[in-house]
Amino acid sequence: MKKKxxxxxxxxLIWVMLLIVLAESSANxxxxxxxxxxxxxxxxxxxxxxxxxxxxxxxxxxxxRGGNYELLGGFxxxxxxxxxxxxxxxxxxxxWWLKGTGLPxxxxxxxxNKVDYLxxxxxxxxxxxxxxxxxxxx
Numbered sequence: 001m002k003k004k005x006x007x008x009x010x011x012x013l014i015w016v017m018l019l020i021v022l023a024e025s026s027a028n029x030x031x032x033x034x035x036x037x038x039x040x041x042x043x044x045x046x047x048x049x050x051x052x053x054x055x056x057x058x059x060x061x062x063x064x065r066g067g068n069y070e071l072l073g074g075f076x077x078x079x080x081x082x083x084x085x086x087x088x089x090x091x092x093x094x095x096w097w098l099k100g101t102g103l104p105x106x107x108x109x110x111x112x113n114k115v116d117y118l119x120x121x122x123x124x125x126x127x128x129x130x131x132x133x134x135x136x137x138x
Contacts, residue, residue, distance in 0.1 A: 065133060067133070082131040083131065084126045084129055084131055088123075091105070092105045092119075092120075092137055095115040097114070098115055100113055104136035105123075107136070
């Protein structure tokens with residue numbers, strides 16, 4: 001009788017421990033990403049020919065462009081920046097084999113003013129990357 005009671009206690013302890021482990025693992029299974037920004041500080045960072053200056057109290061969700069460079073502040077990508085995707089490919093395809101000056105899909109300046117395989121090569125190199133600042137297919 002004593003041996004059976006000890007076995008029952010062990011079995012009960014194993015079940016309790018198993019339930020605790022399962023409850024703990026299900027409680028830790030949910031992840032959360034807290035969204036926040038810190039708007040403050042200031043200073044200057046530089047490397048090579050580039051310099052970036054920040055000031056106190058600047059809004060962090062803004063778009064800046066100068067020359068061939070774009071900067072989009074904030075946590076989420078989007079806004080004026082874009083990814084080269086199927087919409088751009090559809091626009092590119094509308095100009096395929098056309099000749100003329102000022103064609104937006106004439107991405108490779110070969111002097112022929114024609115949308116051809118050289119332009120397609122440039123397009124494919126940009127595929128699923130951020131659109132360049134002067135991307136004519138936006």
